[in-house]
Amino acid sequence: VQKRSERTRKQITQSALALFAQNGYGSTSVAEICRTAQVSKGAFYHHFKTKQALFVELLETWLAQIDGTLDQSRWEMDDVPQGLMAMANATRGFLRQADESLPMFLEFWSQARLDPAIWNATIAPYRRYQRYFSSMIEDGVAEGSIKKIDPNLGAWVIVCFAVGVLLQCVLDPEGEDWGDISSQGVRVLLDGLARRDS
Amino acid sequence: VQKRSERTRKQITQSALALFAQNGYGSTSVAEICRTAQVSKGAFYHHFKTKQALFVELLETWLAQIDGTLDQSRWEMDDVPQGLMAMANATRGFLRQADESLPMFLEFWSQARLDPAIWNATIAPYRRYQRYFSSMIEDGVAEGSIKKIDPNLGAWVIVCFAVGVLLQCVLDPEGEDWGDISSQGVRVLLDGLARRDS
Amino acid sequence: VQKRSERTRKQITQSALALFAQNGYGSTSVAEICRTAQVSKGAFYHHFKTKQALFVELLETWLAQIDGTLDQSRWEMDDVPQGLMAMANATRGFLRQADESLPMFLEFWSQARLDPAIWNATIAPYRRYQRYFSSMIEDGVAEGSIKKIDPNLGAWVIVCFAVGVLLQCVLDPEGEDWGDISSQGVRVLLDGLARRDS
Amino acid sequence: VQKRSERTRKQITQSALALFAQNGYGSTSVAEICRTAQVSKGAFYHHFKTKQALFVELLETWLAQIDGTLDQSRWEMDDVPQGLMAMANATRGFLRQADESLPMFLEFWSQARLDPAIWNATIAPYRRYQRYFSSMIEDGVAEGSIKKIDPNLGAWVIVCFAVGVLLQCVLDPEGEDWGDISSQGVRVLLDGLARRDS
DNA sequence: ACTGACGGGACCACCCGTTCAT
DNA sequence: ATGAACGGGTGGTCCCGTCAGT
Numbered sequence: 001v002q003k004r005s006e007r008t009r010k011q012i013t014q015s016a017l018a019l020f021a022q023n024g025y026g027s028t029s030v031a032e033i034c035r036t037a038q039v040s041k042g043a044f045y046h047h048f049k050t051k052q053a054l055f056v057e058l059l060e061t062w063l064a065q066i067d068g069t070l071d072q073s074r075w076e077m078d079d080v081p082q083g084l085m086a087m088a089n090a091t092r093g094f095l096r097q098a099d100e101s102l103p104m105f106l107e108f109w110s111q112a113r114l115d116p117a118i119w120n121a122t123i124a125p126y127r128r129y130q131r132y133f134s135s136m137i138e139d140g141v142a143e144g145s146i147k148k149i150d151p152n153l154g155a156w157v158i159v160c161f162a163v164g165v166l167l168q169c170v171l172d173p174e175g176e177d178w179g180d181i182s183s184q185g186v187r188v189l190l191d192g193l194a195r196r197d198s
Numbered sequence: 199v200q201k202r203s204e205r206t207r208k209q210i211t212q213s214a215l216a217l218f219a220q221n222g223y224g225s226t227s228v229a230e231i232c233r234t235a236q237v238s239k240g241a242f243y244h245h246f247k248t249k250q251a252l253f254v255e256l257l258e259t260w261l262a263q264i265d266g267t268l269d270q271s272r273w274e275m276d277d278v279p280q281g282l283m284a285m286a287n288a289t290r291g292f293l294r295q296a297d298e299s300l301p302m303f304l305e306f307w308s309q310a311r312l313d314p315a316i317w318n319a320t321i322a323p324y325r326r327y328q329r330y331f332s333s334m335i336e337d338g339v340a341e342g343s344i345k346k347i348d349p350n351l352g353a354w355v356i357v358c359f360a361v362g363v364l365l366q367c368v369l370d371p372e373g374e375d376w377g378d379i380s381s382q383g384v385r386v387l388l389d390g391l392a393r394r395d396s
Numbered sequence: 397v398q399k400r401s402e403r404t405r406k407q408i409t410q411s412a413l414a415l416f417a418q419n420g421y422g423s424t425s426v427a428e429i430c431r432t433a434q435v436s437k438g439a440f441y442h443h444f445k446t447k448q449a450l451f452v453e454l455l456e457t458w459l460a461q462i463d464g465t466l467d468q469s470r471w472e473m474d475d476v477p478q479g480l481m482a483m484a485n486a487t488r489g490f491l492r493q494a495d496e497s498l499p500m501f502l503e504f505w506s507q508a509r510l511d512p513a514i515w516n517a518t519i520a521p522y523r524r525y526q527r528y529f530s531s532m533i534e535d536g537v538a539e540g541s542i543k544k545i546d547p548n549l550g551a552w553v554i555v556c557f558a559v560g561v562l563l564q565c566v567l568d569p570e571g572e573d574w575g576d577i578s579s580q581g582v583r584v585l586l587d588g589l590a591r592r593d594s
Numbered sequence: 595v596q597k598r599s600e601r602t603r604k605q606i607t608q609s610a611l612a613l614f615a616q617n618g619y620g621s622t623s624v625a626e627i628c629r630t631a632q633v634s635k636g637a638f639y640h641h642f643k644t645k646q647a648l649f650v651e652l653l654e655t656w657l658a659q660i661d662g663t664l665d666q667s668r669w670e671m672d673d674v675p676q677g678l679m680a681m682a683n684a685t686r687g688f689l690r691q692a693d694e695s696l697p698m699f700l701e702f703w704s705q706a707r708l709d710p711a712i713w714n715a716t717i718a719p720y721r722r723y724q725r726y727f728s729s730m731i732e733d734g735v736a737e738g739s740i741k742k743i744d745p746n747l748g749a750w751v752i753v754c755f756a757v758g759v760l761l762q763c764v765l766d767p768e769g770e771d772w773g774d775i776s777s778q779g780v781r782v783l784l785d786g787l788a789r790r791d792s
Numbered sequence: 793a794c795t796g797a798c799g800g801g802a803c804c805a806c807c808c809g810t811t812c813a814t
Numbered sequence: 815a816t817g818a819a820c821g822g823g824t825g826g827t828c829c830c831g832t833c834a835g836t
Binding site for chain 2: 171
């Protein structure tokens with residue numbers, strides 16, 4: 001059956017993911033991936049045109065997963081600030097995969113600078129998230145829970161903070177409890193954004 | 199004179215900086231650096247034990263510069279929030295070097311994951327900055343301008359936001375006016391941190 | 397029906413012919429042939445034991461065609477010199493296929509040097525042609541239209557000239573009107589071979 | 595000293611020449627060349643940017659040699675036909691290198707079809723030779739030793755014949771005494787070109 | 793201080809032919 | 815008879831660091 005093909009493919013992607021996350025994209029050779037995946041080079045290049053193509057596919061799978069996760073929690077809120085806090089808390093679990101796959105972010109970012117195709121795939125999501133937060137802020141302003149500010153800027157502030165936490169978590173996973181910092185940061189940001197009646 | 203030695207060294211470091219920033223550390227060969235610096239390989243390896251050693255030196259020079267910049271603005275404030283805002287505004291100029299040298303951050307981060315020596319050099323400063331902000335927050339609490347929160351967490355929130363802005367600025371320099379976002383973000387954070395009298 | 401088998405075979409041979417002629421034997425991969433012929437690798441290796449086997453088959457088909465062409469014009473002459481001229485003129489049409497299939501000659505020659513089997517198949521015809529011309533010259537001497545020379549050498553001279561024109565035509569199809577040169581050359585050769593009564 | 599460099603370079607070119615002539619360009623790997631030349635790959639790629647670059651250099655050296663040879667015999671003739679015959683006879687020695695380096699011709703021709711750069715270098719000389727013969731024929735017409743024909747065509751006839759002999763000599767070095775055939779052919783051609791007074 | 797030829801190793805991509813299932 | 819996954823191996827290129835020589 002064609003089950004075998006899929007299994008091989010999955011072995012490759014998983015091995016690649018692990019190795020890229022551990023040693024970086026540049027320091028991981030195709031031969032190493034094949035060895036880890038117990039697959040021949042012929043098989044590898046049958047499934048992926050290039051090492052980079054595999055990388056891009058990993059990136060896309062990855063982003064699709066994240067999108068899925070975010071879409072879920074999108075509708076579970078009554079109040080905008082509550083919604084944001086919920087999302088911040090949901091991040092905790094996400095940040096715990098530190099060693100496994102989070103480092104891939106750094107790889108994606110690095111490669112994005114050098115390859116336009118990867119850049120597009122990497123950057124696009126941020127814009128999407130920003131738009132999402134932007135509309136949340138607008139909603140918050142409408143419902144009176146958030147003070148009047150430029151929703152675009154506000155959204156970018158949130159995105160930047162999130163990305164910053166992510167980066168720190170990748171660079172220094174043992175250093176701090178980044179989940180705590182994420183929650184705390186969002187709370188502070190929300191306090192700063194909150195509408196205040198004198 | 200021994201001037202020649204220094205000039206050679208400077209040519210190498212400058213060429214390397216430019217090439218690393220443009221094409222990345224991994225994609226820049228020693229030969230290319232030598233070609234750009236109009237220097238022979240022998241000269242290169244006379245001044246630097248390794249490609250990595252050069253990289254580390256660049257990193258250290260870089261960090262020293264940043265420290266210098268930050269130290270300047272440290273004493274110019276009467277009020278903690280004002281001080282932070284001043285620093286945020288000072289960042290604007292810094293973020294404008296986007297194309298020239300900011301991309302080096304990404305390179306440093308990438309390599310930090312793979313090499314402990316670089317990791318130490320790269321991570322240490324964040325801790326220093328965090329401590330600095332932490333003491334600022336303590337001062338703020340003492341002077342009554344900032345509400346009571348864990349100074350550690352607060353400081354990390356600031357660092358994360360700053361790092362996030364930096365990363366976005368590197369990845370998408372044309373996308374937004376990151377200086378604006380930086381200022382705006384700090385303002386929101388300060389509003390969130392401000393002590394409020396009911 | 398078993399028609400399908402033959403159609404597949406023909407698609408493969410035709411695609412291979414075109415690709416070999418265009419990119420050369422060594423630079424044409426089996427995968428490329430299969431792609432062009434819209435056939436899977438399985439089908440290819442079902443019909444041909446090896447890439448080389450296909451090549452040999454192409455060679456043989458090719459030679460059979462040429463033999464057929466030459467056999468036609470063999471009997472239409474009354475006079476040996478006239479016969480040769482007629483053949484030379486007949487070549488014009490042949491030389492016009494320059495782009496399509498003539499380049500295969502060069503491929504055959506190249507491979508002939510490296511592979512004995514191909515060598516035999518490629519060289520044999522020349523000897524046959526030489527013998528043919530040799531007997532023509534003998535006839536010419538007998539009928540008094542050609543002066544007394546070693547028919548063997550004379551025949552080789554003709555073959556060499558023909559082969560030379562062919563090679564030039566393959567290498568520089570746009571450069572000259574090789575048909576003209578062929579005719580002109582044969583005329584000069586005939587003048588040189590003609591018996592002359594002082 | 596820099597003598598070493600030249601020696602290495604020469605070892606590479608000589609080994610390459612021998613291997614290309616014996617096994618063909620495509621079937622000779624860089625590793626094999628290095629092994630034969632007792633040189634490391636690093637040395638190889640220090641001297642030649644590419645396998646092809648080495649090939650082109652061989653081609654150019656080769657052509658320069660031939661040009662040199664032809665230039666020598668250019669002035670040794672009183673009479674055009676005699677000059678041509680002298681050149682034909684001089685060819686004998688040239689054709690005797692059959693095994694050593696003549697096969698390179700075939701390699702050059704093969705590659706010329708595939709690579710424009712090589713094509714230029716390979717084709718250009720033929721045109722030069724043709725021009726040379728063309729002016730010889732003009733001289734011959736002027737001095738009355740050659741009959742009136744288009745010097746261009748006549749020159750191409752000579753070139754084609756020469757190339758044809760060369761090709762045959764490469765393909766079937768043992769088959770015939772190609773030196774003889776060359777001489778004989780030129781004689782016939784001269785008879786055909788000779789002006790004849792009735 | 794500097795030169796550049798050099799060693800040796802690795803890496804990505806590709807390619808030919810086989811195998812198993814259909 | 816055909817399709818697709820696969821195996822194993824090679825090929826060209828490049829790159830880092832060294833070392834003899836200036």
